[in-house]
Amino acid sequence: YVTYSNEAKHEVLGVSMDTLEDHGAVSEQTAKEMAKGALENSHADIALSVTGVAGPGGGSPEKPVGTVWFGLADRSGRVEARLGQFTSGRKNVRSSSIEFGLAWLLEVLR
Numbered sequence: 001y002v003t004y005s006n007e008a009k010h011e012v013l014g015v016s017m018d019t020l021e022d023h024g025a026v027s028e029q030t031a032k033e034m035a036k037g038a039l040e041n042s043h044a045d046i047a048l049s050v051t052g053v054a055g056p057g058g059g060s061p062e063k064p065v066g067t068v069w070f071g072l073a074d075r076s077g078r079v080e081a082r083l084g085q086f087t088s089g090r091k092n093v094r095s096s097s098i099e100f101g102l103a104w105l106l107e108v109l110r
Contacts, residue, residue: 001038013037013049026051026063028081031071039073046074046108048101052084054093064088068097070104 001012006025009015014037015030023029034049052068059065066086073079082104086096 009034026053026067026069028069031069031081032079035071035073036079046072048072048105050097050101052093052097055088055090066093068093070101072104072108
C-alpha cells in the first residue's frame with residue numbers, strides 16, 4: 001500500500017486519527033499502526049511500513065529531513081518500530097530507507 005496522506009493512512013491502513021493528530025504521520029506510533037493495518041488487510045505473514053521525511057522540504061527541528069520510522073508486524077503478534085536517521089537529499093533518504101527496511105526484514109526472517 002502507498003499512503004502518503006494522513007487521510008489514506010487512516011482510510012486504507014486504519015491508522016487512528018488520534019495517533020496522526022497527537023504524534024504526526026512521521027512517528028513510532030504511526031509506523032506501528034501502518035504495519036498492523038497492512039497485515040490485517042492482506043494475506044501476508046509479515047508487513048513492513050515506512051513513514052518519513054525524504055525532503056527536500058517538510059522537515060522540522062523535531063523531525064528533520066532524513067527522519068524515517070519503520071514499523072513491522074507479523075502473525076505472531078509482534079509489532080515493533082525502528083528509527084532511521086539518514087543523510088539529507090531525497091534520493092539518499094529513499095535509497096537508505098529501502099536498504100534499512102530490507103535489512104530489517106532479512107534479520108527477522110532468518
